[in-house]
Amino acid sequence: MTSKEHWVLPQGIEEALPEHAVRLEILRRDLLDLYATWGYELVMPPFIDHIESLLTGTGHDLDLQTFKLIDQVSGRTLGVRADMTPQVARIDAHQLNRDVPTRLCYIGTVLHARPDSFGGSRSPLQVGAELYGHAGVESDVEILGLMLNTFLVAGVDNVVVDLGNVDIFKGLARQAKLNVEDESRLFEMLQRKAVPEIEQLLAELDIDSELREMLASLAELNGDISVLQRARTQLAKADAGVHEAIDYLEKTATLIMARFPDVGFNFDLAELHGYHYQTGVVFAAFVPGSGVAIARGGRYDDIGRIFGRARAATGFSTDLKLLDYLTMRQFEKTSRVYAPAVIDPALKKKINEIRAQGICVIEQLAGQDGDARAMQCNQQLQLVENEWQVVDI
Numbered sequence: 001m002t003s004k005e006h007w008v009l010p011q012g013i014e015e016a017l018p019e020h021a022v023r024l025e026i027l028r029r030d031l032l033d034l035y036a037t038w039g040y041e042l043v044m045p046p047f048i049d050h051i052e053s054l055l056t057g058t059g060h061d062l063d064l065q066t067f068k069l070i071d072q073v074s075g076r077t078l079g080v081r082a083d084m085t086p087q088v089a090r091i092d093a094h095q096l097n098r099d100v101p102t103r104l105c106y107i108g109t110v111l112h113a114r115p116d117s118f119g120g121s122r123s124p125l126q127v128g129a130e131l132y133g134h135a136g137v138e139s140d141v142e143i144l145g146l147m148l149n150t151f152l153v154a155g156v157d158n159v160v161v162d163l164g165n166v167d168i169f170k171g172l173a174r175q176a177k178l179n180v181e182d183e184s185r186l187f188e189m190l191q192r193k194a195v196p197e198i199e200q201l202l203a204e205l206d207i208d209s210e211l212r213e214m215l216a217s218l219a220e221l222n223g224d225i226s227v228l229q230r231a232r233t234q235l236a237k238a239d240a241g242v243h244e245a246i247d248y249l250e251k252t253a254t255l256i257m258a259r260f261p262d263v264g265f266n267f268d269l270a271e272l273h274g275y276h277y278q279t280g281v282v283f284a285a286f287v288p289g290s291g292v293a294i295a296r297g298g299r300y301d302d303i304g305r306i307f308g309r310a311r312a313a314t315g316f317s318t319d320l321k322l323l324d325y326l327t328m329r330q331f332e333k334t335s336r337v338y339a340p341a342v343i344d345p346a347l348k349k350k351i352n353e354i355r356a357q358g359i360c361v362i363e364q365l366a367g368q369d370g371d372a373r374a375m376q377c378n379q380q381l382q383l384v385e386n387e388w389q390v391v392d393i
Contacts, residue, residue, distance in 0.1 A: 012115045012122030014321070023324055023331050024125065027154060028107055031127060031320075034153050038146055040105035040129050045087035047108070051079040056086050056307075065112045080111045084126055085300075085317065092132040093309035101133040107320065116292065121321060128297075128317030135312035137248065140281050140299060141255045147285065147295055147316045148260050155329030156294070160264040162284045163253055164271030166298075167245035168231070172215050175239050176207045186215065190270040193219045210237045221269040225253060231269060245280070252281050273298075283316075287326060294322055336360045337390055338372035338380040350381060350388040 009015065016024055032042060048069075055063055065082040081087065084106050092102050107127040115122050129146055131139045144161070151159050169190070173183045182205060189198045198219055202212045217234045221227050228250045235242055249267070257265055271282055273296060282298035297316025339351050341364040351361050362375050372380045372393055379390050 010122075012112070012120065014121060014123060020324075024320060026331060027324055027327070028125075028127070028320060030153050031150060032105065032107065034149060035105040035129055035146070038103065038129075038142075040103040040146075043088060043091050043104050043106050044108065045081065045084050045091065045106065048078050048080055049087060051077045053090055054079040054081055054083075054086055056089075065114065067111055067113055082110050082112050083317075084108060084110060084128070085130070085315065088130050088315075089132075089313065090307045092130070092313075093307035093311060097309070098133070101131065101139070103129065103131050105129040120292070121319070124322070125320035126317055127320050127323075128315060130313060130315035132311045132313045134314075135301065137251050137255065139312070140252050140314050141259075143297060143314045143316055144252075144256045144283060145259060147283075147297060147318070148256075148263060150295070150318065150323075151285070154323040155327040156287060156323055157328055158287055159294075160266060160286050160288075162266045162268050162271055162286065162293075163249060164268050164282050165245045165249040165280060166272050166282055167248075167280055168235075168242050168269050169218060169272055171239055171242035171245060172211065172218070172235070175242075176205070176211045176215065178205070178207075187272055190219055191272060193270060195219050214238055218270045222267060222271075225250070225257075225265070225267060227267040227269070228253075249281060281314075285318075290326070294318060294326065333378075334360060335379055336362060336375070336377040338375055338377035338393075339363045340381065341366045341368075344388075347381065347388050354390065 035042075051066070051068060054066055062082045067080040067082075069078050069080075070076075071078045088104055088106055092098075092104060096102060105128065107125065109123055110126045112122040112124070127150075129143065131143055148159065148161075151157075169187070173186070178186065182201070186198065186201060189201065195216075198216055202216055205212070207215075214235050214237065217231075221231050221234070228246055231246050232243065235246070253265060253267070257263075271284065273282060273284060273293075279301045280299035283296070284293040285295040286293055295316055295318035297314070299312075299314040301312045302310050337354055337359060339347065339361055351363065354361050361381075362377055377393065379392055381388050382391050383389075384391070
């Protein structure tokens with residue numbers, strides 16, 4: 001191994017240098033303050049956990065993303081978390097065990113075995129919020145509203161939200177009596193909107209023509225809110241559960257659009273991200289120029305079942321690093337005061353007073369190289385008329 005390889009980071013793994021780290025910390029605090037005002041309590045799940053806990057519910061989709069290792073104490077397989085959502089569900093279901101609606105938020109590094117996109121980070125700073133114990137439209141709208149307020153606080157503009165409901169596809173697949181393999185193949189094609197492949201697969205399946213047409217139509221049912229009325233027409237022969245899912249999506253959309261009239265909303269009935277664990281409304285946020293979602297979320301009512309308590313649940317998550325990259329906020333540089341290497345009790349008292357106000361003071365070390373400017377200070381302490389005072393440089 002060459003000397004250079006000792007300091008080169010693994011692909012997709014980043015470190016934050018001082019200025020970047022400060023920006024991330026300011027944003028972290030601002031978001032946690034926002035969530036606290038909405039009643040979301042902070043939890044801190046462990047970085048390493050038993051693999052069964054990490055790969056439940058949402059975690060099954062993350063099996064290939066999870067680093068695994070053997071616990072030298074118990075001999076059990078552990079995993080480094082690739083998503084905090086299952087861990088937070090366990091906290092709600094097992095540790096807290098409340099009967100009332102519970103609001104939890106979290107932030108921490110997750111580790112991915114491979115990047116989600118070309119050149120993407122493998123160590124996102126995942127931040128999110130979850131609402132447990134309420135199955136109505138109102139909790140979905142609250143989570144959507146909190147996500148959009150997250151972007152406002154972070155200074156991310158021009159957000160567009162895609163809305164869908166996985167129960168529409170699930171209901172049609174159930175009505176067509178698709179087996180697991182065919183349903184999975186159709187799901188994958190719908191995600192890519194590969195219309196010729198979808199039509200070919202459906203032609204091979206032993207289902208009636210009406211169901212074939214309804215399933216194929218999902219790939220083209222996207223656009224503004226008028227899509228929902230088109231869906232009612234094109235899916236008229238679908239079971240009642242499909243129409244209930246369309247109604248639920250429309251009610252959710254109507255409420256959130258009224259609260260955020262300046263946000264763009266699109267509807268995509270083939271939006272099935274998290275299909276294997278989502279149980280209703282799903283959503284993803286995008287900004288111009290970004291080919292991947294900057295946040296995702298939705299309803300996943302069964303995630304706590306493995307922990308002994310399947311509570312209704314809805315939530316969202318995003319990446320703090322990505323929000324910082326996209327932000328239009330201007331972060332003011334804080335004052336840094338330079339104090340000379342002088343032995344004087346009055347100087348030390350003044351330094352303590354300034355620090356008590358939350359202002360940074362850099363004390364000169366005897367014999368050090370570099371003056372106040374070299375130490376990135378914009379002010380310094382000087383003795384003026386026998387009194388130590390802060391003066392601009």
